[in-house]
Amino acid sequence: MKEEYDIIVVGAGPAGSMAARFAAEKGVSVLMLEKDRDVGYPVRCGEAISKAGVEEFIDSNELWIKAHINKFSFIAPDETEVLLQFDSEQEGYVLERRIFDYELAKTAVNTGAQILTRTYVNGLLFDDDKVAGVKYEHNGEQKELKAKIVIAADGVESRVGRWAGLKTHIDFRDMECCTQITAANINVDPNTLYFYFGEEFAPEGYFWIFPKGDNIANIGLGVSGMIGKKKSAQSFLNSFMEKYYPQAPILTTIAGGVPSAVTLDKISAPGIALVGDAARQVNPLSGGGIASGMIGASIAGRIAGEAIKMNKLDHLLTYDKAWHDRLGRRHETFNRIKEGIFNFSDEKFNIIAHSINKIPFEKRTLGRVFRTALIKQPSLIIDIAKVFVI
């Protein structure tokens, strides 16, 4: 380990690894600090991602692909199923993130970044008002390490940005509070992602079954903290399992949070940038944050590396705009659509499902499905049009 690094990345999830890799590619010194013992574990994720989202960063590899997805199934509150197939370029995967995250970290290390696990960052160093390093705990010892730039990739539980004076806590109404189990003997189509909507399954959120091969599946849900006030995610999951899979052996159980909102107002400040869940770069409509977090992190990593090479640390502040141009603005639209859908009554979900099912299966493209949904909720038209046009 060095006495001082150009860049320190806090957190070694997908975002941390991509920030480290894209910075190291610029030829600067990079160290990743991770509080957990292992990269990639515990897994707090449904593990679904589009193929395109993966392949921007790493070649697809069966080592960490548990399922190939070519269909979505949307289940309305009255249990009407709407099945939607998509073409090969829209294909997706269910990952084994335990291995995937590890492989991502390896790509960072292969470009020259270093990594130190079991290292809990608990404060920042400052040089006047500029962030100038981190304080951390390792093997029971409190230590300090200087860096020209700190990149906070510390996930939904992020605190690093707060210490730099950024407002990073998320409104409890925008937090999708999740529980998920991985269970066996779940007889679902191995190439379909299942989404359940409505008051019974997951009000102001959705319930999912994502297959992982061999009749194993991730089964979980997220509900807004507003719902959690009355009924927790765990109670919804218990009711579902009792009703549909009372005998299924449960292999793992986890809790987790998805910051389901637009990106923070400010994701950089002198000497610091925030990426991934820490910056709230999750797609607020789907709750997916692996791909968008990697995109945000790659931009921040590249800009941070350039800033050091040019010896112009102010350059880091261009990251906010670069992110907004690439995805941030689109997330604002997604967020408005999410708010529209959250307000749907069970009855409206049912009516939409019934009308979509009148479109023959072969002709049921995402575009047509949206158009049918829109006839029932015209005010969303403009927002959805923007998503497809921008």
Place this chain on the structure above:
Amino acid sequence: MEYRQAKTGVLMIEILPDKCDFCGCCVGVCPEDAIELKEAEIFIIDERCTNCSKCIWSCPIEVIMFNKEGVVAK
């Protein structure tokens, strides 16, 4: 009996020992940065907590509780 002191008086927020999954939802929503979460250790930083309860509402597995009697200091 001695109670733990919160920013606004007596601390009334309690995390059930050995039940937490360390998922970070509560930390993400806490407006006061009053929760410390390590790999497998969690605690409330008393002097910052305002007993606002947001952490309770967002815990997916109901392991943070409101204790109106106040949390006893150990």
